[in-house]
Amino acid sequence: MTGFELFWPLVAHAFLVFCLYGLLVLRRASVVKSGLVEREAFRENRDEPTESRVVNRAIANQFELPVLFYAVSILLYIVDADNVVAVALAWLFVATRYAHAFVHVTANRLMLRRPLFMAGFVALFALWIWLAGWMAFS
Structure with missing residues (x-):
């Protein structure tokens, strides 16, 4: 390994977040243009239409569990x-985040989202177990 392989999944996840923000801008512009909501409604996020609200929530999801992903990735790098x-495991986590976000902003079916979330959760938990084991036995 050259030393930076673990950081590519972090870059890929950041790219997902930027893409979701782009989608949010497009969906908000669309609902304003269609007359579903006034632009001022977004100032305090009141009465946001479903079309953009699901994207806004998908973005929020990228700052919950992934915070632990960033932390463990940096710690894994530090302890070698x-x-x-x-x-x-890092790539598996990121792949599940992409799939989860895709389902969230399209069909938004919980029956699909839940197993994707759980797969990412297990991958992330395994990263923390890997870190703990590494530190305990090094």
Whole structure:
């Protein structure tokens, strides 16, 4: 490993967040243009239409569980535990975040979102277990 493999999933996740913000801007502009809501409604996020509210919530989701992902990734790098196992788990976590966000802003079916969330949760938990094990046995 060259040393930065663990950071590429972080970059990929940040790209997802930027894409979601872009989608939010497009959806908000669309609902304002269609007359569903006045632009001022977004100042305090009152009465936001579903079309943009789901994207806004998908963005919020990227700042909840992923905070632990960023923390463990940096810690894994610091303690030199950023190996193929950690990188694979990190990519798995990010892949589930992309899939979860896609479902959230399209069909928004909980039956699809929940297993994607749980898969990412398990991958992230495994990263923390990997870190703890690495530190305990190094």
